[in-house]
Amino acid sequence: MSNTSPEDLLHRMMTMSEHDLSDLTSAVNAANLGAAVTMATAAGSAKDILWQQLVRAGWLVAITDVCIERTNLFKVHQTGVTPLRRLTSELYSRRQQQILTEINENLQMQSPRERRFKLLVPSNSSYLGISGKVGSTPDTGILTGSRQGCARNCLPRYINDLTFTVARPEGSREQLQNFYLVEESPGYFFILSSILADFLRQQFDPSDIQIAPVQLRHSNGAAVEERYFAVKILKTVDCIDPENSFGRRIPWGDDRLPFTECTVSYDLEQSVAADFANVGKEQYVSYPDSTEQVFNVRLRESNIALGDRLFYPALWPGFLIVEESFGQALAQLCFGGTPGYYFWMLDLENVCEGHRQLRIALR
Known part of the structure; x- marks a missing residue:
């Protein structure tokens, strides 16, 4: 010894x-x-x-x-x-505490002129198996004939009934990460270790973030010892300039329209309104909800406060906007997986093509 x-x-x-x-x-x-x-x-x-x-x-x-x-x-x-x-x-x-100290010092010194905003999107490369009871979502397909859904305005009410399992692809080792991004199509929430969840908690007012403990298990079914949490960002900022942001009604369409002309709106039945309404108590309104439908996004940055670093734009509940240096800081705190694949940040110009090129380059 x-x-x-x-x-x-x-x-x-x-x-x-x-x-x-x-x-x-x-x-x-x-x-x-x-x-x-x-x-x-x-x-x-x-x-x-x-x-x-x-x-x-x-x-x-x-x-x-x-x-x-x-x-x-x-x-x-x-x-x-x-x-x-x-x-x-x-x-x-x-290491995380060391990085946290550096991040907080850098964020406090940041000037408004240094800010650059991007879309935070899933990389689709860090998977969790999910099992358990699920609830209802708005049946928009009956009106549109498409699969376009509604993004939830909170964590699923049944989050305590779900079990998340670390994926282990055949022939490879299990990789337990401290950061996972769960897609809901549209919308998403995070599954985070306690340190990362606490870091995000410190960045928001209590009313702007929702955090709930979850069951996370290894690929063999054993419980992960560290505590993990589901985290949903609730912060919303009215910052999209819809007349100067452009998209298309469907992912494979040839049209190029301002967001004002490719917006969907649904009146919600009472059983789902509380979890999905984002205008009043019973209405859901959204600009194009997939990257394949978005060409460019123009922000009204004067509406974004200095402390707003990660948020949902009003009327765009399927996408998070992140201030670039904050996103880089968050990526520094991630470990266990492959660097660069925990999440991606996309430029607000030429979104659909930028996302396509990134998937090709990093697949």
């Missing part, structure tokens, strides 16, 4: 990138689920030095019966699962 203390190990790990540590995190999570994962690294690298320390601590095992030139192989020892999980959990907690 090595005399190296957990604090010494944490100090070394704090100097390493998330990419360098991702193999260890994934291997520890796999070992916790009863699977053995072999980790490979170049001899003498930062990972190799750390992993050799963990071997001396009795938490990793060096694999010596397989020889690969200039490469060392390791696996997690069963006795190392619990201490390594504690170590990696403490590491990410400290």
Whole structure:
């Protein structure tokens, strides 16, 4: 057993990138689920030095019966699962607190002239399995003959009856992320770890955000130890210039119309009005609700207060607008998945083509 203390190990790990540590995190999570994962690294690298320390601590095992030139192989020892999980959990907690401090300092110094707004949209690459009872939604198809729906103005009332399960694609490791974006088509909400949920909570007045605990499970059905929360942004800002924003009525259409001419409006039945109405108590109104229907968006930025960094535009409940530096800060806090794929930010000019090109480039 090595005399190296957990604090010494944490100090070394704090100097390493998330990419360098991702193999260890994934291997520890796999070992916790009863699977053995072999980790490979170049001899003498930062990972190799750390992993050799963990071997001396009795938490990793060096694999010596397989020889690969200039490469060392390791696996997690069963006795190392619990201490390594504690170590990696403490590491990410400290990293997030460090990033949070830097983010809050930067946000306080931000000038209104530095702000640039974008659409925050799902990347469709971080999946959660969802099961449980569901409720009703407005049956707009009976009026339009299409699948265009209504975005919810709150978290689903049945959120406590849902179970979220971390996806594990066949042949790959489970990746437990601290950030997930759940699409409702249209609209979405977040599933976040407690630290991320607290970060967003601090950015909003209580009436502008809704947070509820959720059940999150590993792919083998075991409950995730850390607490996770569903988070819905309720903040709405009347900031779209509909005469100078352009879209089309249907995703495959050839028309190019101002938002004023491609807006949908539904009178809602009482059973669904409370959860979907965004005009008065019984009406739902929305500009085009998919990126394929949107060409460009013009904002009335004078209507956006300095503290408004993440919000839904009035009459556009299927899309979140994010201030770019705030979105970058939020992305810094995400871990467990692939950087750049937790969510995407789109320019407000040429939205549909920009989204298409991004999907091609990053698929």
